[in-house]
Amino acid sequence: MDNQKISWLWKQVEQARVSGNVEKARESLERLLEDTSVKKTPDENLATLEMCRLELGTGELTKASRRLSNFKWYGVPGAASLLMAADVFLQLDIFELSLESLESYLKIYPGDIDASRKQGLVLLMLHRDHEAEKILLAVARRERYRVASTLTYLAMLEAKRDRLEESLHLLLQAKELSPYDEKIEHSLLRIEALRVQMRRSAIEKNDLPLVDVVAGMTAGMLGLHGYSSEVVTVATDSWSRFCALAIPSGRKPEAWAAALEYAVTRSGPHFTQEQLAEEYGVSVSHLRSHYQILKESIEFPQVNLLDRLATEGSDLLRNARMEEITVILAELGSKRDEFQNASDAAAWVFDRVSPVDELQQREIEEFVAYIWQKKDYLK
Numbered sequence: 606m607d608n609q610k611i612s613w614l615w616k617q618v619e620q621a622r623v624s625g626n627v628e629k630a631r632e633s634l635e636r637l638l639e640d641t642s643v644k645k646t647p648d649e650n651l652a653t654l655e656m657c658r659l660e661l662g663t664g665e666l667t668k669a670s671r672r673l674s675n676f677k678w679y680g681v682p683g684a685a686s687l688l689m690a691a692d693v694f695l696q697l698d699i700f701e702l703s704l705e706s707l708e709s710y711l712k713i714y715p716g717d718i719d720a721s722r723k724q725g726l727v728l729l730m731l732h733r734d735h736e737a738e739k740i741l742l743a744v745a746r747r748e749r750y751r752v753a754s755t756l757t758y759l760a761m762l763e764a765k766r767d768r769l770e771e772s773l774h775l776l777l778q779a780k781e782l783s784p785y786d787e788k789i790e791h792s793l794l795r796i797e798a799l800r801v802q803m804r805r806s807a808i809e810k811n812d813l814p815l816v817d818v819v820a821g822m823t824a825g826m827l828g829l830h831g832y833s834s835e836v837v838t839v840a841t842d843s844w845s846r847f848c849a850l851a852i853p854s855g856r857k858p859e860a861w862a863a864a865l866e867y868a869v870t871r872s873g874p875h876f877t878q879e880q881l882a883e884e885y886g887v888s889v890s891h892l893r894s895h896y897q898i899l900k901e902s903i904e905f906p907q908v909n910l911l912d913r914l915a916t917e918g919s920d921l922l923r924n925a926r927m928e929e930i931t932v933i934l935a936e937l938g939s940k941r942d943e944f945q946n947a948s949d950a951a952a953w954v955f956d957r958v959s960p961v962d963e964l965q966q967r968e969i970e971e972f973v974a975y976i977w978q979k980k981d982y983l984k
Contacts, residue, residue: 611637611648618655630659647680654689661696664974670697684713691723700730718747726758729765738762753783757792787968819853820844822862826884832870839906840869846903859885864895868905947974 614633621630637643637652653672660669673693682690687710694703707724711717722744728737741762745755760775776793783789823844824837844865847853853861863885867878878896882889899905944950951973960966 611643627659627663631656634659645679647682647686650676650679650682651686651689654686654693657693657697658689661693666697669693673697673699676702682709684710687713688720691720691727695723695727698730700727703727704731718744722752722755722758725755729758729762734762734765750778751782753779753786753789756782757789760792819858819861819865822858823865826862827866827870830866830876830884836869840865843869843899843903843905847899850902851898857887857891860887860891860895861899863887863892864899867892867896868899 614637617633618630618637621627621633634652634656637648638656643649643652653676657669657672660666660672687706691703691706691710694700694706704724704727707720707727711720711724714720721740725737725741725744728734728740738759741755741759745752745759748755750756756775756779760772760779763769763772763775773793776789779789780786780793820841823840827837827840844861855861863881867875867881870876876884878889878892882892885892944953951970954969954973955966960969
């Protein structure tokens, strides 16, 4: 194949990419890879990487992984090829090769801050945490701590070290910078759940006094259940007033925390006593008796939650529905071979559960699509 023909095929690939014509791009790349004159040349490297990127975009992870099983560079790779290779290897969890490509690229362009951030992430995935921290902190300083993804990677690092308060703080900063990033929101929920779990463990080991832990435990659970900081403040203040009048009895802060949440939320959208008892891991009778003590001891402010039903109440309902959705999605994972495509799988899910809102519907659709993309790879 002469150079003119090679150039023409590459133009076809580029035009197909711009227009979103996947099949045209695939056909042109296949013609490049099949020609003997391209074998063991930089064009073969570039075409292989382009084909892998295309396959990853269509969920063909197994094909992409096999295609790269014996990958080697022919000649000296250019910066664009190195950067593309780093992305492809990272998506396939081939972290060592991704790191090699990034290091080679950064020798050419040492000032590329996006590549440096990605290098920090790859080092984090390789458990080279000290090196990852050094790079990510340098990137964050250059960005003046104003890029959400960098703060999220630093939060991951702190979470790995069990420094959950620091991790949560970083994630909250990232959330302010990118309020609609669902990955950050999910990370926040996971970290908050871990904080609550650690508080419970500390109580079981008698590391913290009951009086000091209930407000924090309730605040964490209120956040997980979709309530605002205003409700958290009401709960904290109410617990302080109660403790000023009485000494909480018993050794189960969960019972007091569940009762406190019920007391401050029952004037609007809220979980039932049975639901809260299950959430906090206590009996309904314990929750009810503790709530009765709280109610008789202090007066709770009436927070008009109904005024925020369309926002906060919606968040509450979405979180209350998540357990049901999680069970159905777990069942879907074992049935993925029964469907022809992701749309059929999503329809199966929606036949069994109704999303609370459009956002939750998109979340479910995206998760089903993700499972579908992983389908071949997980076999």
